[in-house]
Amino acid sequence: MTSLTTVAALGVVAIPALAAGLGIAPGVRQRAGGARAVAVVGALLTALVAVVVFGTAGNVAQETRLLLAPFGDIDITTGVLVDGLAGVLVLVVAVVGLCVQLYSVGYLHSDPRYPTYAAQVSLFTAAMMLVVVSGDLLAMLVGWEVMGLCSYLLIGHYRDLPEAAGAAVKAFLVTRVGDIGFLLGVLLLGGAAGSFRISDVVAAVGSIDSGTLTLATLLLLLGVAGKSAQFPLHTWLPDAMAGPTPISALIHAATMVAAGVFLVMRLYPVFVAAPATLTVLAVSAAITMLLGALCALAQDDIKRVLGWSTISQLGYMTGALAAGGYVQGGFHLVTHAAFKALLFLAAGVVLHQVGTVLMSELGGLRRSMPITFAFTTIGLLALVGVLPLSGGFSKDAALASAWAAVRDESLVLPSSPVATALLISMLATVLLTAAYATRLLLRTFFGTEQRAGADPKPVMGWPLLALTVPTLALGAAIGWFPGYLGGPIPPGDSLDGFGPAPIPGSLAPQLIDALIASALIVLGAGATYLVWRAQPDRDPARILGRAATALRRGLYLDEVQDALVVRPFRRLATVVSAVDEIGVDGLVDGAAQATAAASRGLSRAHPSLPNLAVTSLIVTTAALVTILVVLS
DSSP states (O other): OOHHHHHHHHHHHHHHHHHHHHHTSHHHHTOHHHHHHHHHHHHHHHHHHHHHHHHHOOSSOEEEEEEEEEETTEEEEEEEEESHHHHHHHHHHHHHHHHHHHHHHHHTTTOTTHHHHHHHHHHHHHHHHHHHHBSBHHHHHHHHHHHHHHHHHHHTOOTTSHHHHHHHHHHHHHHHHHHHHHHHHHHHHHHHHTOOBHHHHHHTGGGSOHHHHHHHHHHHHHHHHHHTTOTTSOTHHHHGGGSOHHHHHHHHHTSTHHHHHHHHHHTHHHHHTOHHHHHHHHHHHHHHHHHHHHHHTTOSBHHHHHHHHHHHHHHHHHHHHHTTOHHHHHHHHHHHHHHHHHHHHHHHHHHHHHSOOBGGGOOOHHHHOHHHHHHHHHHHHHHHTOTTSHHHHHHHHHHHHHHHHHTTOOSSSOSSHHHHHHHHHHHHHHHHHHHHHHHHHHHHHSSOOSSOOOOOOHHHHHHHHHHHHHHHHGGGGGTTHHHHHOOOOOOSSOSTTOOOOOOOOOOSOOHHHHHHHHHHHHHHHHHHHHHHHHSTTSOGGGGGTHHHHHHHTGGGHHHHHIIIIIHHHHHHHHHHHHHIIIIIHHHHHHHHHHHHHHHHHHHHHGGGHHHHHHHHHHHHHHHHHHHHHHHO
């Protein structure tokens, strides 16, 4: 690897990590101005170095490694691995991170805990960068876990908000369930391959037993489900909206949830070699995307609508990957980062300026907040998948990968009921996405104005403008993106000389597929508009009847988890506690009480002890003398 790429790859991790350390230093933390300067300058430098990584990376993987310690037959190493995938993700994380840090200056201007918050955002960014550029699974695991810690801290930032603490703990515990699987999968895969280096693991795929490979990838998939909020470990994500809105943008667009999708892409040859795991991924994706879209349809909170939307779109990405659409899934990951960050920051403007994001308390904001309305409209059009916005190209490409699987043209997922179900879920999600996006736009910016607002100040407006550019223009990248991204790291003895793997990667819209998707968009948006038009002051979701309540509560999956997992665990904990108190503690306490009782008895007998001692001494001495006389 060229020295410039090596230094730049290390820099995108080191710079935000250093900014995090400086941000909590006593001299900086006590001065909000200093904390802002450290956070924004650190994010800006990270973005500049990320441009270098992006410019020097390519579709040929480049690697550097450093031996840390030999451990039996496995060497523990570290190092960076940079290819087109890393180059793209590094740039995405850096740009969104910079926008979030700049936006937070205005959003949390009067927050006394801003310095701590800004340092945690920097650490969050560094952790995601470590995941992206790491050439070793163990180093990736470190970044993976640090992200989990940062998400816990940032979701629970508002300590005076009752639901924030519970949401933070829930996110931490649910993602930890997945992380246990991820850890076990890494250990099993590394042990079977004889190395934790990603390139070595990929090269050893052909020599690993199929059962071991399937088990390892299923465990890794558990980690993906936790971090990327895939069914059934998705329940933490909607509640994470209790955190500051910029954090919602960061988590939902560039870090945390993107990590799981990135993991599948980074180890794609390993997953492809385990067809059963890809089938599980396809089923999970089909359920996730449909569940997220349905639940988004009934939410009243704008941020929760976007949260459920993120779950749905993540299912779209993993569905494309399960169908063999490596480039298609990667492109949707990139475009989604742009338009979802834009939508969350626009929702933050509404909350900051109006004081609420409940659509039942909003309406008519296009008059008092025309700029915010324009940004939101652009973001929603991209989310829905309207061409020529970036989301239109990436969503059509993801759909094309599912169509290819159904037509038995996929190199990964053969034509089967699973492929058909995946395609049907994608098409249904297109319709539902158009419906909930239209509902959000109408209820927030049209109708009767209940509360007046105002467009944001430049410090919060410029990040929205910056994110609007890729939301509008990334469609122009469909020609060069597949070539830059290349394929996944191909199996082999080393990375030297390997070019892009032969994975089909066309992003050009297919006419028939695009027409079908466009018809579904018109149907979903048009039906929602007609229902709203009939009674503009009422929620279009009313036509769902009682189902709206179930969808608003996530189809009661939280209650199901509570009944099947939380309550039994608590009962088990109660039993174990009782056994510990009565059994283990009882024995210890009983021994202590017996000793105390004996001590009290001896204490009462103490006055007679001296005479008893003298008598015992005389008797013992006489007995010894007698024995000696007899023996002599």
